[in-house]
Amino acid sequence: MGICFLLLIVGFCWAQHNPNTHSGTTSIVHLFEWRWADIAHECERYLAPNGFGGVQISPPNENVIITDPWQPWWERYQPVSYKLCTRSGNETEFRDMVTRCNNVGVHIYVDAVINHMCGANAGAGNHATCGSYFNAKTKDFPAVPYSGWDFNDLKCKSRSGDIENYHDMFQVIDLGGEPITGSDYFENGRVTEFKYGAKLGTVIRKWNGEKMAYLKNWGEGWGFVPSDRALVFVDNHDNQRGHGAGGASILTFWDARLYKMAVGFMLAHPYGFTRVMSSFRWPRNFVDGEDTNDWVGPPSESDGSTKAVTINEDTTCGNDWVCEHRWRQIKNMVIFRNVVDGQPFSNWWDNDSNQVAFGRGDKGFIVFNNDDWSMNVDLQTGLPAGTYCDVISGQKEGSGCTGIQVYVSDDGMANFQISNSAEDPFVAIHVNAKL
Numbered sequence: 001m002g003i004c005f006l007l008l009i010v011g012f013c014w015a016q017h018n019p020n021t022h023s024g025t026t027s028i029v030h031l032f033e034w035r036w037a038d039i040a041h042e043c044e045r046y047l048a049p050n051g052f053g054g055v056q057i058s059p060p061n062e063n064v065i066i067t068d069p070w071q072p073w074w075e076r077y078q079p080v081s082y083k084l085c086t087r088s089g090n091e092t093e094f095r096d097m098v099t100r101c102n103n104v105g106v107h108i109y110v111d112a113v114i115n116h117m118c119g120a121n122a123g124a125g126n127h128a129t130c131g132s133y134f135n136a137k138t139k140d141f142p143a144v145p146y147s148g149w150d151f152n153d154l155k156c157k158s159r160s161g162d163i164e165n166y167h168d169m170f171q172v173i174d175l176g177g178e179p180i181t182g183s184d185y186f187e188n189g190r191v192t193e194f195k196y197g198a199k200l201g202t203v204i205r206k207w208n209g210e211k212m213a214y215l216k217n218w219g220e221g222w223g224f225v226p227s228d229r230a231l232v233f234v235d236n237h238d239n240q241r242g243h244g245a246g247g248a249s250i251l252t253f254w255d256a257r258l259y260k261m262a263v264g265f266m267l268a269h270p271y272g273f274t275r276v277m278s279s280f281r282w283p284r285n286f287v288d289g290e291d292t293n294d295w296v297g298p299p300s301e302s303d304g305s306t307k308a309v310t311i312n313e314d315t316t317c318g319n320d321w322v323c324e325h326r327w328r329q330i331k332n333m334v335i336f337r338n339v340v341d342g343q344p345f346s347n348w349w350d351n352d353s354n355q356v357a358f359g360r361g362d363k364g365f366i367v368f369n370n371d372d373w374s375m376n377v378d379l380q381t382g383l384p385a386g387t388y389c390d391v392i393s394g395q396k397e398g399s400g401c402t403g404i405q406v407y408v409s410d411d412g413m414a415n416f417q418i419s420n421s422a423e424d425p426f427v428a429i430h431v432n433a434k435l
Contacts, residue, residue: 020107021107022053022105022107024341025052025053025054025105026273026274026337027051027053027273027334027337028054028055028056028107028109028273028276029054029325030275030276031055031278031325032058032277032279032298033058033073033087033088033297033306034057034058034298034309035308036057036060036093037096038308038309039055042055042309043100043104047325051334051335051338052106053105053106054106055106056275057088057109057110057111058086058111059110059113060084060110061083061084061086061113062082062085063079063128064078064080064127064128065127065128070304072296073295073296074295076113077113078118078122079116079118080118080128080130080141080143081130081132081141082114083130083143085129085130087129087298087304087306121136122134122136124136124140130143257423257424259324260327260329261424261425263333264366265366267333268333268358268364269345270340270343270345270360274337276325276334278322278324278326279324299320299321309321328395329424332392332395336391336430339363340361340363344360344361345359346382347359347365347380347382349377351371353371354371355368355370355371355375356368359381359383360430361382362383362384362431363430363431364430365381365382366428367379367428369420369422369425373420374420375416375418376416377415377416379413379415380411380413381408383408383429383431384412385409386407386434386435387408387434388407388408388430388433388435389402389405390403390404390406390433391403391428392427392428393424395433396432396433396435400435401433401435406427406429408429
């Protein structure tokens with residue numbers, strides 16, 4: 001079958017056995033580059049009420065300040081120390097965010113960059129977010145403290161010793177010019193950093209940048225097993241290149257609807273532990289298929305400080321923030337996933353092209369039309385008889401529905417008519433949206 005758009009979901013799925021979210025929540029959102037103060041507000045006003053289980057945050061530790069290009073998103077992945085001060089906020093604001101989010105049942109997943117420091121091209125000085133002195137060329141980071149004795153050099157096998165091709169798995173794994181350390185002192189530093197995160201109340205320390213080749217004896221080698229408040233997930237922003245790791249661009253109509261369908265499929269399917277991306281906007285400028293502005297950092301003021309996330313009257317974000325997690329379709333699919341949690345994958349249907357449908361036991365059903373023609377088909381939903389509100393075109397409000405209504409007969413069958421030119425050519429219904 002040529003169901004090409006379904007391949008997009010691979011980049012979004014993040015499978016783990018125990019995500020450690022509160023009971024009844026099954027997804028988290030990556031609030032990429034958000035300020036701690038804004039995340040605290042978002043946990044209380046939106047994430048908890050809509051069933052999000054957690055927030056993945058950008059690295060909270062001190063990083064080098066890069067001005068050429070102007071403060072790119074990836075400067076957050078150039079550590080100088082483990083002090084908690086970045087353009088997202090200071091330690092006091094970090095503690096307040098964690099406390100307030102935990103209080104409403106939303107856990108904080110920290111993107112912890114601890115297997116390398118900033119690259120040698122960062123130079124020397126105190127141009128870091130806490131003002132700490134460092135000398136990247138001599139590998140001197142006294143604020144940790146690390147010295148040249150703690151680093152392994154020249155692991156990357158490229159000609160320059162740096163990452164020259166992000167499609168080369170071995171160059172990406174070996175981190176190029178960002179020195180990977182292997183000393184006992186550094187190993188102890190890792191343990192200290194993780195324990196410190198647990199004391200701050202973070203549920204999970206997410207080890208970003210560490211490559212799978214180094215994980216075999218990770219826990220046993222340290223003699224340290226994280227508590228249930230400091231579980232570890234492994235991910236790598238370099239391997240996410242091309243999947244929006246640097247934030248969302250200005251989406252065209254067709255980009256946006258394909259994105260919503262892909263995320264909708266991910267959230268409806270029972271596989272893995274799901275994470276929704278929420279990011280910021282920048283102008284796109286493609287040259288030979290490459291986005292030349294993929295370095296751009298978050299919306300910022302003239303002094304380089306990150307802009308606050310403002311909320312418009314229609315609940316979308318302002319101040320150049322995209323906030324895909326606030327799009328009705330994505331928010332409602334996070335709720336859909338919570339409703340169908342634990343139900344089996346069922347009632348698969350497809351037309352041998354790009355129209356597909358499947359259910360989740362007797363709790364939910366979803367249908368996609370990514371063909372160049374309209375669909376009109378009767379399908380077995382597995383749901384109890386009744387009238388349901390489609391949570392893609394609208395949502396249930398009281399006893400009414402602001403979107404399309406779907407009637408399920410006594411035998412579980414329902415008719416689905418989806419135009420290929422619709423803004424969102426997919427339909428999702430679940431038992432909590434029954435009228």
